[in-house]
């Protein structure tokens with residue numbers, strides 16, 4: 194007999210051919226499983242009347258309250274005009290608000306009459322209010338209609354009469370199906386009982402037709418836990434498998450290069466955090482297993498020095514190192530820095546990018562093969578097949594989020610035994626993301642800036658403050674400093690973008706006629722772009738007007754002003770990155786966020802976070818809460834794609850931590866689960882949260898992923 198969950202949806206009572214086509218083409222519901230897991234996006238509770246006191250401190254769905262209107266008043270003007278009604282359940286009061294039809298509404302309801310209002314209560318200034326509630330006269334004869342889900346629908350479904358009500362009845366048919374109770378539990382029994390989780394069948398039932406709020410919460414929690422448990426189990430299994438199987442190079446000693454540099458060349462004192470991270474790296478190098486470490490550190494925290502000193506460990510043990518940067522400019526800057534540090538030690542460093550001449554390229558290839566070149570710095574050019582090493586022991590990857598997992602993996606495949614991998618990123622990654630998207634990496638954090646840095650003064654300004662901003666720019670230019678002016682890119686309309694950028698350039702040239710202005714954007718030819726960048730880096734141009742191409746890692750310590758136009762268009766993490774381009778010296782720097790005077794309260798609040806803190810972690814947590822984890826830099830660009838159905842990385846940190854600990858315990862306690870392809874439970878692979886894993890299997894990259902999400906993968910990265 195066919196598995197109940199895999200039964201085609203057309204066999205469900207109430208579906209049939211036509212509806213089954215619509216369900217599968219519109220919302221991807223093709224089987225019983227799909228429908229069961231097509232959870233409501235919100236719920237409405239008409240099972241009983243709530244008292245206003247019950248709202249306190251809880252996050253309720255739409256609910257109904259019985260009572261009387263006490264008074265009405267009109268607030269605001271023009272488009273902000275609204276009608277506020279005070280509604281009492283006999284004990285407490287709640288406000289109801291209407292933004293339209295203000296006049297009609299106020300005469301509609303009579304004080305003294307008993308009404309039922311229905312809607313989602315929202316906390317506001319220590320009390321609750323309901324916007325646009327449904328209102329009807331209380332009818333003691335009318336029975337409560339229950340607690341049920343509201344499903345997201347497409348227009349095509351609505352047109353054909355496939356409404357929320359129909360979906361509710363289909364879900365009901367499914368839950369009442371005689372074989373519903375054959376659905377297997379997907380979590381190990383010990384885990385279910387240990388954490389008192391709601392059993393699967395019950396949870397599915399409660400998701401569609403909750404008995405009460407508490408049951409809905411328990412059902413949601415259970416499903417979130419399960420989802421995160423499998424994400425973590427996958428990642429941990431993968432990394433345990435790798436670390437138990439994959440040998441890494443022993444870096445036995447700390448030798449003369451490391452010590453010589455540390456005692457004689459190092460131009461400053463390492464910060465405590467840099468020392469700690471170097472110790473963590475050193476510990477990895479001694480285990481005989483391959484290191485995979487993510488090094489997080491805010492802009493300017495000194496990651497390059499840590500990378501360089503790790504390279505010295507490699508040199509001391511007879512190995513070569515490679516540093517891969519996402520852009521040519523960055524690679525060139527790294528090269529300049531590292532060559533200077535390496536020179537006194539007599540270590541040969543080379544630079545390989547797309548624009549390296551073929552003659553030179555040949556020399557470099559030879560130098561890498563012979564082992565003469567100890568440190569190679571470059572761009573994607575490094576992962577071309579023609580680049581071969583004598584003994585690559587360490588691969589450092591800067592600004593991680595620009596590279597996919599697969600590209601990382603290609604770097605590893607450069608040697609028979611995978612080199613140690615150090616991935617550096619300046620985008621602080623919220624802890625929850627680090628545990629999932631980057632869950633296969635160990636994490637080190639540089640949480641301390643070198644001494645003497647002045648925090649960048651961040652100001653929020655509007656168009657009406659233009660003169661003041663111009664004055665600040667001029668005063669900094671007169672002191673010999675340099676200025677960035679950045680414009681957003683709104684990809685839907687490139688022409689318009691370019692126009693605002695070009696106008697900005699023109700205005701800048703006119704406003705500051707005695708200073709040279711350079712101009713950079715992503716649509717330029719690379720040579721032209723490099724030329725413009727050079728003008729700024731070497732100080733000839735004092736102002737750079739640009740799009741976010743400068744976001745990543747450009748280092749011009751003399752720059753002291755960062756003006757960001759239309760700042761509301763940027764994510765907080767991106768603003769933080771941009772701000773990191775200034776404040777690299779000991780003098781005071783400024784970041785000016787230009788926004789529209791009319792910006793909404795939300796926008797102002799969001800931008801205000803930037804003026805209040807320079808802590809990248811706080812900012813990225815806030816950013817993730819606002820934008821949701823799916824939009825975070827890193828999730829999309831890392832090449833690691835997964836969609837969470839119920840869990841939310843921004844909100845479910847606690848559940849995630851517990852899920853990770855549990856997964857770890859299960860894997861440790863039962864090593865046989867580590868065998869590839871062996872699911873820890875009865876769950877089928879397609880029940881597992883999808884995740885792509887890239888792995889170096891002695892030079893071969895293997896990618897696993899839950900099959901049904903295959904389409905979300907950019908295969909071109911993996912070939």
Ligand code: ADP
Nearest residue numbers: 461462463464491492493494495496497498643
């Ligand atoms: P990021 O972490 O953003 O890559 P960098 O490695 O570019 O930061 O370092 C920023 C600047 O700080 C560089 O000029 C670097 O030489 C300097 N620096 C790094 N570590 C220290 C330190 N311990 N003390 C003083 N300056 C340092």
Ligand code: MG
Nearest residue numbers: 496497591746
């Ligand atoms: Mg850097």
